[in-house]
Amino acid sequence: MADDNVVKMVDSLAAGDNNVAQGHFKNALSDKIGQALDDKRQSVAQGWLNAGDELEATKDAAGLDKVSGAVSTPLVADTKEPEVAVQPDEGETETTDDSNEQPAV
Numbered sequence: 001m002a003d004d005n006v007v008k009m010v011d012s013l014a015a016g017d018n019n020v021a022q023g024h025f026k027n028a029l030s031d032k033i034g035q036a037l038d039d040k041r042q043s044v045a046q047g048w049l050n051a052g053d054e055l056e057a058t059k060d061a062a063g064l065d066k067v068s069g070a071v072s073t074p075l076v077a078d079t080k081e082p083e084v085a086v087q088p089d090e091g092e093t094e095t096t097d098d099s100n101e102q103p104a105v
Contacts, residue, residue, distance in 0.1 A: 005031060 005028035012021035 005024045009021045009024035009028060012018070012024060
């Protein structure tokens with residue numbers, strides 16, 4: 001089909017009919033682009049469908065599902081530091097930085 005358009009384009013160029021040759025060139029080019037897109041769609045679809053199978057095969061080969069006591073969800077470490085109440089030493093008074101307090105008279 002694409003070869004037919006190329007042959008017709010060359011024949012039109014040989015006959016000196018550039019407008020018809022241009023039409024055959026466009027048809028040949030669109031046929032080639034369409035075929036390339038179809039091939040790419042098929043290869044992407046195959047890769048996408050096979051990706052799940054490859055993941056399952058990797059998990060099975062690793063044997064991670066068979067480990068006893070395995071945790072299925074990752075543990076998250078608690079990064080928050082615990083709050084510690086500070087007690088004043090004996091004989092010291094606790095001071096606060098309350099600048100709104102009035103001194104006792």
